[in-house]
Amino acid sequence: MASIVSVNSLSVSYRSGGRDVPVVHEVSWGVAEGRTLALVGESGSGKSTLAGTLLGHLRHGSRITDGSVHVDGKDVFALPARELRRLRGTTVAMVAQNAGHALTPSMRIGRQIEEVGGDVPVLDLLEQVRLPRPAELARRYPHELSGGQQQRVAIAMAIAARPKVLVLDEPTTGLDVVTQRSVLDLIGALRDELGLAAVLVSHDLGVVARMADEVTVLRSGRVVESAPTRRLFTAPQDPYTRRLLASVPRLDDAGLALVGETGEREIRPRAVLSPEAEVAVSARDVTIDYGSSRAVHGVSFDVRRGEVLALVGESGSGKSTLAWTLAGLRTSSGGTMIHASGDLARLAGKRPLDLRRRVQLVFQNADTSLNPRRSVGDAVRRPLRFFGTVQGRTQAAARARELISDVRLDPALADRLPAQLSGGQRQRIGIARALAGGPDVLIADEITTALDVSVQADVLRLLDDLRRERDLACLFISHDLAVVRGIADRVIVLRHGVVVEEGPTEAVFAEPGHPYTRQLMAAALEPDPDARPLAADVADWADAAEPDSVWTDHGHGHRVRRWRPVTTDGTVPTERTVTTEGVA
Amino acid sequence: MTTLDTAPVAAPVASATRAARAWRTLRSSRTALVGLTIVAVHVLIALLAPLLTSYDPVANDASHALLGPGWEHWAGTDQYGRDVLARVLYGGRYALGVSVAATVLTVALGTVVGCAAALRGGWLDDVLGRVLDAVLSVPSILALLVIVTALGTGPAVIVLAIAVVYVPQVVRVVRGAALAVVPADYVTAARARGERTWSILWREILPNITDVVCVEFAMRASWVVLLISSLSFLGFGADPPTPDWGLMVAENRTAITVVPMASLAPIIALATLVVGLNLAADGLSKAWGVDRIREGS
Known part of the structure; x- marks a missing residue:
């Protein structure tokens, strides 16, 4: 040809x-x-x-x-x-x-x-x-x-x-x-x-x-x-x-893949969470409104220390809104969010200093999350001084260099401006800045979305290391199921501000119960031309949750919002009793 | 992890690079350089006036009134026999002094208010916007005359009056520039830390709009110089016999056919200063604009 x-x-x-x-x-x-x-x-x-x-x-x-x-x-x-x-x-x-x-x-x-x-x-x-x-x-x-x-x-x-x-x-x-x-x-x-x-x-x-x-x-x-x-x-x-x-993270990875110089993959098993780990943040029936439209409808979850909880959904599913609300940048319109050291329902400015310090947000876009006119060292030193973690300039500078090396960067980078760093380096500085307050809850809002795939792998690994080292409760927000699979202990699937499925990562990926979860998994593309989708394409469905029976329980904390299939010609089967059973 | 990835570039100290970059930007624009040179010459002349001329700018000498240009008096004398050149050289002191004071006050106030409006938003921004609209709808010279008539003349009043008249315009410009910075995640991060408005303004926003503020300063200064001279010309600014360019034009315009230089010299001085400031503002804004495009911000 x-x-x-x-x-x-x-x-x-x-x-x-x-x-x-x-x-x-x-x-x-x-x-x-x-x-x-x-x-x-x-x-x-x-x-x-x-x-x-x-x-x-x-x-x-x-x-x-x-x-x-x-x-x-x-x-x-x-x-x-x-x-x-x-x-x-x-x-x-x-x-x-x-x-x-x-x-x-x-x-x-x-x-x-x-x-x-x-x-x-x-x-x-x-x-x-x-x-x-x-x-x-x-x-x-x-x-x-x-x-x-x-x-x-x-x-x-x-x-x-x-x-x-x-x-x-x-x-x-x-x-x-x-x-x-x-x-x-x-x-x-x-x-x-x-x-x-x-x-x-x-x-x-x-x-x-x-x-x-x-x-x-x-x-x-x-x-x-x-x-x-x-x-x-x-x-x-x-x-x-x-x-x-x-x-490239895969949908069938059982943990985080560590990639060697020549491309060999080694799957690191997930960190084992002690059953006594204390709950760091507990949210109950949180609703958030944008004016008259409701972005998040009654979401409940607990995150324990040392646990990574993933919030998954498409754009517009309300996952970032939820993150910002937890960080105190938006107000919720209902429900409760409790942290061990205070109420998270209030805006950041009205929270006590100690609570602000303990709940930290890492941003999606590393390009805009650092002030272009201030050195990266300054970006890390500021929260150190602000939260009173250290006293004095020299101590702050020393601690900032420590934090920068904690995120696996050369402390000599402290004098650079953000523009002189690569995207991955900037994202690590963003993490270092969040760590400066000594938080116990880290909210990671799509932190790897804007990064190249090899850099993404490094940042994910850093995040996994940090939660092990520092016993961080981590709320990991992503639209990418493959990324979530490797790092998260539990998954919550959000659709239009409603939780449709939640459970331990293994259970959800092995047996996605909700058609929406299956749709997301079927749409995920694997780096393999012969890959078979993990879940088959799904038929149309409709929500069938009722006030007194919202969930279908699959055991071990894996539960699915009730739904029923809808036939392709648009008619709804009338006999609800037959179909309210979630199909696994 | 093995990613101690230091790029091969030598790590320069941030502030040093900033100064170096500002200088490079400046040098790249001939317009800005010419403009700033003109302004610098004006400043030097005003400071060194006593060395440049031996005449007293306010001493009357009836015997030498209304002389044309000659070896004794290069630019001639006015109706009171005062040396025109000496008065022009000293005149820069008043013009520059009052203008710089007024511009500094105006730009400083405008920057703080503009940033605060952009940062706080909400009702503060709305109310402020409407109030500023109201002030802006009054012609500036009229507002100025009202204030000066009510409070009397004198440099302090004029500085204050100019601030009232020009702050709204500075607020507009700075608010616009700050609005582009406010949604950035580093501002959000500072908010999430619970920082005070003032410290967000100072640490996060101001460093990113310094170029806008500098250009605004130069631009505003040229307007202020003109406005102050107009006031003096109308008799509300400098009191005679203070050497001031606007005042000189007003005093000597009746004798313009006899000694044209007495009116022309202050006009030339005023014109060059305004042109210099304008060139500087223009050149700086272009050079920084190009700079921003190159940086991709």
């Missing part, structure tokens, strides 16, 4: 501070018609730069130093501007990472798609990307659509002019697992229908395993390994690829 895209020993450098910094180094690859190639790498590997070159796009300040890019037989960077414009759209089209930003907010969806040109009517396109009621949707504005719908519109725009090559730059990053799954299915279907060649840029090996025919692994602008998908995932040759693959 002929190559429709071929990149020949391409080098790109970026001009910074008066010298050339190479970002892509003699990279060669190609895609045959109708095939899908994935460019995989961590941040800074040059994968997005490479994808951009297919459309003749280079970031401001970078230039091609060597090599060429041919698409459909044309040398992209030798084309005159007019030809290049024609190439974009009719031959190559791109779907960007964040569809919300790629759409013009003040233009109706229909007009926006029309503007791309192409002969396919807008409504046909919308139907093609499986959007319901296209005629109505075409009249809406981007902000009236959900993230998944926006991404579908962006895909519709990309295929409007019937291109031959589709460039997908992290097409599902930032989407929920369930939405991600459906968008990926759509892309796969369109690719086959239209016979497109696709270039998929992703850091997510699960996505790659599902979508790609061939994979090219990049690291610091160089090709590490290039192979057909199945061979790459079953027999990776390069140590870096092996380590990358090994770092």
Whole structure:
């Protein structure tokens, strides 16, 4: 088969501070018609730069130093501007990472798609990307659509002019697992229908395993390994690829995986929790409102010292709201939250100092959680002084250096500004800052979501070490079931602010009782092209909880909110007695 | 764990890099450099006035009234026989002194109030916004005249009056800049620690809006200089015989056909100072803006 895209020993450098910094180094690859190639790498590997070159796009300040890019037989960077414009759209089209930003907010969806040109009517396109009621949707504005719908519109725009090559730059990053799954299915279907060649840029090996025919692994602008998908995932040759693959948490890990230099995995058994461990935080029927809408409906849980309790759910499930409320940044509208040293129902400013010190929050985005104008040492010293943990400047400085080395960083980093640190290092400083008060409850709000997979593994391991060393009660909030599986002792699954299932991690993963849990597990993508989903796809269901019988008990603290199946034609079986039994 | 991953870059002390970066930014903008140089020259002249001229700026000398430019008096003399050049050189003292005092007060007040409004939000922000709107709807020179008429002239009153007139505008600008910082997680972290508003403002917000405040300072200073001179010109600012540029224009405009330099010289001095301040503000804001884009913030 002929190559429709071929990149020949391409080098790109970026001009910074008066010298050339190479970002892509003699990279060669190609895609045959109708095939899908994935460019995989961590941040800074040059994968997005490479994808951009297919459309003749280079970031401001970078230039091609060597090599060429041919698409459909044309040398992209030798084309005159007019030809290049024609190439974009009719031959190559791109779907960007964040569809919300790629759409013009003040233009109706229909007009926006029309503007791309192409002969396919807008409504046909919308139907093609499986959007319901296209005629109505075409009249809406981007902000009236959900993230998944926006991404579908962006895909519709990309295929409007019937291109031959589709460039997908992290097409599902930032989407929920369930939405991600459906968008990926759509892309796969369109690719086959239209016979497109696709270039998929992703850091997510699960996505790659599902979508790609061939994979090219990049690291610091160089090709590490290039192979057909199945061979790459079953027999990776390069140590870096092996380590990358090994770092991905799996749904069937019984504990946290420790990854060696050459990619061997060793599963560390979960910490054994003593049955007498005291309860650090106890929440009963907590409800939280945003104005008139209720974000969290009556959630109850206990977290014990040394235990990791995971809150799992999609965005909008209320898990972060709950975290912020515990940290005293929002008020609850009902229920009680009790800590051993005080009531957590009050806002942080009104809590006694000792209580504030004991409940600490680590933020999702390490980039914005540190003040860019203050050194990282200062970020750790401030809570030390503020909570009165240490007296005097020199002691604070010494203790801060200790804390920085406790999170496995070089204490010499204390004088750096956050911008001089990597994402993983910044997240560790965020953890060190939370530890400064000497907390016994740590609330980790999606702390690994923004990190690369190998860095994520390190941070998870650090968190696991810390809770063992310091006997921390840890509330671990995540949308990623595979991450939760390795680190959490117990899991609570939240859906629209309601707990649908809770129980020990092993029990929940072995026998997911609620259809929503099963849906989440079915949507999770494993880095293995032959992976069979841990749970089968689920039929429609409806909530069947009643005031006096909310739960179906599965023993050992594993309980599932009552539900009943709904037949596909929309009718609800009338005999409730038959179906209130949760199906395991 | 084996991740004691120190990047190969040498670790510089944070404050040193900040100063170095500020200097680099400054040097990269010719506009800012030219503007700041003009302002610096003005400051130097005002400070060194007694060394630059041997004439007394307030001593009358009827025998030498209304002379044209010559070897004795480079810029001529006014109707009272005072040396125009000496009065222009000394005039900078009043203009700069009052302007700097007024601008410092205005920007300081405006920054604190603006940050506090952004940080606290809620009813405080709403009420403050409406009050400021009301103040902003009054033309500044009118408000100024009302205050000066009510409280009398004198530098202290003028400084106060200018603060009343210009603080709302500074609050607007600073509040906007601070609003971009407030949602950041490091501010949230400080809130979760239960820090006081003042310490969040000082430690977390202010360091991240210093560039906005600096530009606002330079911009505001040029407006203040003009406003003070207008006041003097109208007779509400400096009292005669204080050497002041606005006052000089007012005193000598009747004799403009006889000794044009007596009006022209203070105008040139005033114009160069305002242009200098404007260039500095413009250059700084651009240089910092570019800087921010490069940093990706």
